[in-house]
Amino acid sequence: MVKMLLVDDSRTVRLVGRRIMDKFGFEVHEAEHGEDALKVVREHPDIDAVLLDWNMPVMNGLDFLKALRSLPLPKQPTVMMCTTENDMDHIMQAMEAGANEYIMKPFTEDIVRDKLEVVGIL
Amino acid sequence: MSPSDYEFLSEFLAKTSGLNLGEGKSYLLESRLIPVAQSLGLGGIEELVQAIKTMPTPELKTSIIEAMTTNETLFFRDKKPFDELATLMMPNILEAKKLQRKVRIWCAASSSGQEPYSIAMQLKESVPELSAGWQVEIVATDIDGQILAKAKQGQYTQFEVQRGLSIQMLMKYFEKNDQGWQIKPEIRNCITWKQLNLLDSFSHLGQFDVIFCRNVLIYFDTERKKEILDRMATLLPKHGYLVLGGAETVLGICDSFNRAKGFRAAVYNPAHAGVGLAGTAAIKK
Numbered sequence: 001m002v003k004m005l006l007v008d009d010s011r012t013v014r015l016v017g018r019r020i021m022d023k024f025g026f027e028v029h030e031a032e033h034g035e036d037a038l039k040v041v042r043e044h045p046d047i048d049a050v051l052l053d054w055n056m057p058v059m060n061g062l063d064f065l066k067a068l069r070s071l072p073l074p075k076q077p078t079v080m081m082c083t084t085e086n087d088m089d090h091i092m093q094a095m096e097a098g099a100n101e102y103i104m105k106p107f108t109e110d111i112v113r114d115k116l117e118v119v120g121i122l
Numbered sequence: 123m124s125p126s127d128y129e130f131l132s133e134f135l136a137k138t139s140g141l142n143l144g145e146g147k148s149y150l151l152e153s154r155l156i157p158v159a160q161s162l163g164l165g166g167i168e169e170l171v172q173a174i175k176t177m178p179t180p181e182l183k184t185s186i187i188e189a190m191t192t193n194e195t196l197f198f199r200d201k202k203p204f205d206e207l208a209t210l211m212m213p214n215i216l217e218a219k220k221l222q223r224k225v226r227i228w229c230a231a232s233s234s235g236q237e238p239y240s241i242a243m244q245l246k247e248s249v250p251e252l253s254a255g256w257q258v259e260i261v262a263t264d265i266d267g268q269i270l271a272k273a274k275q276g277q278y279t280q281f282e283v284q285r286g287l288s289i290q291m292l293m294k295y296f297e298k299n300d301q302g303w304q305i306k307p308e309i310r311n312c313i314t315w316k317q318l319n320l321l322d323s324f325s326h327l328g329q330f331d332v333i334f335c336r337n338v339l340i341y342f343d344t345e346r347k348k349e350i351l352d353r354m355a356t357l358l359p360k361h362g363y364l365v366l367g368g369a370e371t372v373l374g375i376c377d378s379f380n381r382a383k384g385f386r387a388a389v390y391n392p393a394h395a396g397v398g399l400a401g402t403a404a405i406k407k
Contacts, residue, residue: 088293091292095290111284114284
């Protein structure tokens with residue numbers, strides 16, 4: 001079963017994300033910000049994929065991504081940024097920091113499914 | 123919708139566009155045609171049917187056909203045909219066309235353009251040989267003039283560019299502007315756009331190495347499907363390929379094609395080529 005971590009400070013976005021991931025039969029974990037997400041990854045080092053917001057309190061998505069990529073995990077998870085930041089500069093920054101895909105909010109179930117197919121999770 | 127209106131619209135669509143609606147599709151007719159009726163200031167389907175009967179202007183006919191034949195489309199839809207175009211079809215085509223150094227591909231129902239643009243991007247990404255002096259022409263046709271005009275612009279919304287397209291491809295082949303995302307000229311210029319009803323003659327398009335005709339023949343009855351497929355076979359040389367939608371087949375419809383060997387996508391060779399070609403091996407050995 002695919003283990004998915006949803007990282008977003010909006011409870012609503014996490015709820016929508018969870019509903020979508022439930023349809024795909026994924027095991028879903030949630031975190032409110034980057035620091036929280038690092039704790040989840042340490043507890044579950046076999047997380048397969050992360051849907052990651054950019055702008056969050058405590059630790060933002062980009063800082064989390066950089067910290068994640070430096071962790072000695074058995075297998076690095078696939079990271080899909082999921083943010084309202086939709087300009088080329090932000091996309092470039094995320095890709096350079098190790099993101100695998102990029103979803104521009106607002107997203108739909110179709111977009112999430114297509115992107116999961118693109119990265120080979122579905 | 124009354125049964126008589128349904129029957130009238132079914133016959134009208136079959137006659138004008140070849141679209142075979144079948145039974146039990148009133149939801150489809152209503153969802154597509156009520157907006158058309160409203161845009162013309164008509165009260166609904168009943169009044170739309172009356173308008174066709176009393177004032178069948180070309181504009182009215184076109185609006186109805188276009189509303190019924192526009193389909194959901196996304197970049198790299200089903201993925202396999204694009205992968206196999208690069209890995210299995212192109213090696214054979216490059217070998218067969220090494221003297222002419224020209225590749226021609228036809229998208230027979232290009233809709234809003236995602237399919238021809240995906241083909242152009244796939245070739246740029248995965249067939250580097252083509253950049254060494256080869257001419258690539260992708261002919262994109264559709265029955266719907268409006269959707270063709272949109273496709274030609276190559277301008278897509280944020281929603282559209284997130285359907286099937288990887289972020290790497292988006293960054294490489296699109297530019298962001300105030301309206302959304304614009305495909306770059308290097309991809310746009312590979313494509314020639316033409317309005318075409320598949321029921322009409324298409325022999326003037328010339329010969330092709332590959333024909334993509336995906337998810338459009340489902341709208342035609344068996345007789346028309348056969349007739350279209352037979353004519354497509356005459357446009358393909360021995361090394362040519364026909365690509366259908368994943369759920370489509372020529373089996374039981376026509377004898378003009380054989381299933382190509384070694385493909386996971388629905389790919390066919392013209393029967394005049396003999397037994398279906400296997401991927402890359404057939405010509406090289």
